[in-house]
Amino acid sequence: GQNIDQPTEMTATEGAxxxxxxxxxxxxxxxxxxxQQHAGEAPTxxxxxxxxxxxxxxxxxxxxxxxxxxxxxxLKELQMKDSASYLCAVRDDGGYQKVTFGIGTKLQVIP
Amino acid sequence: DTAVSQTxxxxxxxxxxxxxxxxxxxxxxxxxYWYKQDSKKFLKIMFSYNNKELIINETVPNRFSPKSxxxxxxxxHINSLELGDSAVYFCASSPEGKxxxxxxxxxxxxxxxxx
Numbered sequence: 001g002q003n004i005d006q007p008t009e010m011t012a013t014e015g016a017x018x019x020x021x022x023x024x025x026x027x028x029x030x031x032x033x034x035x036q037q038h039a040g041e042a043p044t045x046x047x048x049x050x051x052x053x054x055x056x057x058x059x060x061x062x063x064x065x066x067x068x069x070x071x072x073x074x075l076k077e078l079q080m081k082d083s084a085s086y087l088c089a090v091r092d093d094g095g096y097q098k099v100t101f102g103i104g105t106k107l108q109v110i111p
Numbered sequence: 112d113t114a115v116s117q118t119x120x121x122x123x124x125x126x127x128x129x130x131x132x133x134x135x136x137x138x139x140x141x142x143x144y145w146y147k148q149d150s151k152k153f154l155k156i157m158f159s160y161n162n163k164e165l166i167i168n169e170t171v172p173n174r175f176s177p178k179s180x181x182x183x184x185x186x187x188h189i190n191s192l193e194l195g196d197s198a199v200y201f202c203a204s205s206p207e208g209k210x211x212x213x214x215x216x217x218x219x220x221x222x223x224x225x226x
Contacts, residue, residue: 033214042201042217043154085152091213096166099215101146101154 002026004102006088011108012078020073020105022088030093034062034073037085037104046073046086075107083109114138115218117202123224124192131188132221134202142166143185144203144215145177154201160185192225199223 003025012018024032031050035043049055049064049071061074073086085104091097117134124130136143144167145157159167160179174190185202202218 031213037152042219045214045216048214087154096159096161097213098156098159098167099213100156103151103153106152 002090002092002100004088004090004100006086006102006105008103009106009108011110012075014078014080014109014111016078017074017076018078018107020075020086020088020107022071022073022102024069024071024088024090024102026069026090026092028093029066029090030097031091032062032064032071033087033089033091033099034060034071035087035089035101037087039084043087078109080109080111083107115202115204115216117200117218117221119221120219121222121224123226126192126194126225128192129188129190130192130223131186132200132202132223133184133186134218135184136202136204136216136218137183138204138206138216140204140206140216141182142205142213143179143182144201144205145185145187146201146203146217148199148201148220150198158185158187189223194225197223197225 006022034046037043047062054063059076087104088102091099115136142161144159148154158177163179179185199220203215205213205215
């Protein structure tokens with residue numbers, strides 16, 4: 001099975017940088033996703049990592065270390081609209097490649 | 112041109128009733144899912160279908176029965192609703208194959224409240 005850990009809440013200041021960590025223990029691994037979910041809305045895709053290293057996409061970057069079972073999502077130049085939950089999700093390497101989500105980190109951006 | 116659409120968006124019903132939630136995707140994806148997000152915001156997979164075939168069936172009470180008439184539709188029927196069934200139910204879909212990482216695209220959610 002999958003066990004995914006991430007902080008439940010974080011607070012950061014507008015314009016700053018914030019790093020949201022995710023650790024996982026899995027019986028098989030075939031990729032890690034980050035999703036953003038605003039209150040009352042559906043999760044939307046942010047990033048996908050399957051190889052070690054950093055993937056950059058505008059203000060958002062995601063890092064993966066498979067040997068450490070660790071990922072982080074880095075948000076730069078924070079804006080008020082970045083206040084949302086950030087969900088870490090892991091895909092296993094089974095035949096159906098099930099994706100399991102973590103509890104999510106609720107980020108509050110303050111002025 | 113909604114990608115994954117589900118209806119109804121809001122549903123308030125009494126304990127013991129039977130209700131259905133419908134889902135359709137126009138992305139041409141082969142795989143569809145039902146996820147449940149409870150009051151603690153934990154998003155848990157319930158079912159997954161690939162080309163109308165059930166491939167993932169998590170530990171879900173058998174009061175929940177999914178049906179996929181074709182690969183673009185996945186409906187969820189719930190019998191004898193209980194208070195604990197109150198949650199947001201998200202339909203989702205993803206393409207076949209490893210290219211793009213099988214990104215999951217979610218519908219807007221169906222808010223179910225059982226009273």
